[in-house]
Amino acid sequence: MASNKHNQFLEGSRAISLTVANIQPDVISAYPITPQTHIVEDLAKFQADGQASYEYLRAESEFAAASIVLGASAAGGRVYSATSSQGLLLMMEVLYNAAGLRLPLVMTIANRAVGAPINIWNDHSDAMAMRDAGWIMLFAENHQEAVDWHVIAYKLAESLNIPVAINVDGFIITHSHENVIIPDKKTIKKYLPAYQPKLGTYLNSQQAITLGGFFTPEHYWQEKRQADADLKKSVNTITKAYRHWKKLLPSPIALKPRFDNGLVEYCGPSQPKTLIIAMGSMSGTIKEALRDQNQVGLLKIRSFRPFPGRDIARFAQHCQQLVIMEKATSSGAYGPLYSDVMAHVPQFKGVSSNHIVGLGGHDISVKIIHNIIKSSRQAGLRFW
Amino acid sequence: MSVNPAKKHRPLAPAGSALNNKTGAWRTHRPIVDPQLCVGCSLCAKLCPDSCILMKKNPAGKLKAEPDYDYCKGCGLCAAECPVKAIKMVKDY
Numbered sequence: 001m002a003s004n005k006h007n008q009f010l011e012g013s014r015a016i017s018l019t020v021a022n023i024q025p026d027v028i029s030a031y032p033i034t035p036q037t038h039i040v041e042d043l044a045k046f047q048a049d050g051q052a053s054y055e056y057l058r059a060e061s062e063f064a065a066a067s068i069v070l071g072a073s074a075a076g077g078r079v080y081s082a083t084s085s086q087g088l089l090l091m092m093e094v095l096y097n098a099a100g101l102r103l104p105l106v107m108t109i110a111n112r113a114v115g116a117p118i119n120i121w122n123d124h125s126d127a128m129a130m131r132d133a134g135w136i137m138l139f140a141e142n143h144q145e146a147v148d149w150h151v152i153a154y155k156l157a158e159s160l161n162i163p164v165a166i167n168v169d170g171f172i173i174t175h176s177h178e179n180v181i182i183p184d185k186k187t188i189k190k191y192l193p194a195y196q197p198k199l200g201t202y203l204n205s206q207q208a209i210t211l212g213g214f215f216t217p218e219h220y221w222q223e224k225r226q227a228d229a230d231l232k233k234s235v236n237t238i239t240k241a242y243r244h245w246k247k248l249l250p251s252p253i254a255l256k257p258r259f260d261n262g263l264v265e266y267c268g269p270s271q272p273k274t275l276i277i278a279m280g281s282m283s284g285t286i287k288e289a290l291r292d293q294n295q296v297g298l299l300k301i302r303s304f305r306p307f308p309g310r311d312i313a314r315f316a317q318h319c320q321q322l323v324i325m326e327k328a329t330s331s332g333a334y335g336p337l338y339s340d341v342m343a344h345v346p347q348f349k350g351v352s353s354n355h356i357v358g359l360g361g362h363d364i365s366v367k368i369i370h371n372i373i374k375s376s377r378q379a380g381l382r383f384w
Numbered sequence: 385m386s387v388n389p390a391k392k393h394r395p396l397a398p399a400g401s402a403l404n405n406k407t408g409a410w411r412t413h414r415p416i417v418d419p420q421l422c423v424g425c426s427l428c429a430k431l432c433p434d435s436c437i438l439m440k441k442n443p444a445g446k447l448k449a450e451p452d453y454d455y456c457k458g459c460g461l462c463a464a465e466c467p468v469k470a471i472k473m474v475k476d477y
Contacts, residue, residue, distance in 0.1 A: 100395070101394070101395065102392075102393055102394040102395065103394075159392070160392070161392045161393055161394055200396075201392070201394055201396065208399035208400075209396050209397070209398065209399055210396065210397040210398065210399055210400070210401045210402065211394070211395075211396060213395070213397040213401055213402065214402065214405055215395070223395050226393060230393060
């Protein structure tokens with residue numbers, strides 16, 4: 001695949017598909033849905049043009065695409081899929097099974113609003129629907145983060161037997177152009193050796209096993225407890241895998257956040273009065289809005305599952321105002337991110353507020369962010 | 385970072401472990417085959433959703449249907465489809 005270690009000006013989808021091709025999966029299956037289409041279109045074309053050697057299976061629906069990659073993974077293959085919005089909802093049953101069977105699926109979600117009303121633009125409603133499926137859920141702010149996460153995702157999935165979803169904001173990342181470094185096959189090989197699971201841990205007639213057996217109440221809860229413990233423990237693996245990868249592939253932009261461990265990134269003063277917590281591409285706009293603010297910091301969440309509760313508590317407990325901005329609602333309650341954050345800061349004595357922004361692609365401007373900061377002395381949930 | 389395969393969990397079971405779950409206990413009706421009427425066509429064995437009708441040769445060398453009551457859930461599909469009405473469903477409680 002044409003790529004090198006130099007800076008290229010690429011569309012987000014193109015950057016992701018070039019990276020996935022260089023990771024060299026065995027099987028790819030996907031069903032096209034806006035705004036994910038460019039990613040899988042490119043991957044299908046690479047294969048059709050003889051530039052890549054994976055099998056590309058066309059599916060009749062997202063449910064089928066997810067089932068195909070689940071089956072291929074159970075047979076010991078390295079797999080990839082991508083989807084969005086309603087497509088992700090259609091996959092839902094398979095997503096829970098992939099996590100329960102501990103299969104290392106890797107999937108890109110080009111985040112898009114969920115209907116009705118039908119809307120093709122970006123928010124995080126689709127990702128929140130799979131929140132409890134047992135997947136590792138990573139969020140990218142920009143093109144380079146999206147590229148990095150894809151390589152790291154395979155490392156995590158294959159070393160932990162937990163499926164990984166990489167969330168990239170639809171259109172904002174998938175359809176925009178930005179400077180990005182695509183890692184070549186050699187660099188990826190150094191970090192991610194060829195995938196070969198141990199015989200007797202996957203479906204192979206040489207050593208037959210049962211995968212997906214019936215679990216009675218006696219064993220089912222133990223299996224779920226194990227999955228929960230392994231997902232929580234994966235925070236250490238994510239930090240290690242992230243730091244290792246960043247040594248191999250430097251970032252094209254010399255950004256020096258005050259703190260960055262792969263799970264969260266903090267930018268701002270050492271002791272902020274107000275702390276904004278956000279995920280995904282809006283972090284870039286927030287950083288821009290904070291240029292003239294010297295008492296406001298931004299804590300960007302890179303890993304939503306496992307939830308970096310310990311890191312959040314460290315940054316959040318001493319500030320006066322906690323501002324949680326998120327692109328999803330949980331109708332009838334606070335936003336999903338707000339609920340998770342507040343569950344991890346029981347000692348917090350200040351004012352916390354939950355701001356639902358950017359639903360269905362609604363623009364998040366610097367002005368809106370300034371207004372949110374101004375209103376942060378008042379607790380409660382607000383839509384912008 | 386090294387990968388430790390011993391730490392990689394996956395809910396596996398030995399091949400054939402579904403045999404441990406004797407689903408015959410779920411049954412309310414039991415299929416009874418009349419070997420006099422059975423012509424050995426094997427339709428019931430092919431239709432059975434649990435693959436628990438076995439076609440066995442009798443001493444005369446003729447194929448006859450034999451339900452495996454350890455796993456037969458008593459759905460009655462075999463009795464409904466038998467072309468010569470050789471299978472009857474009787475109460476099993």
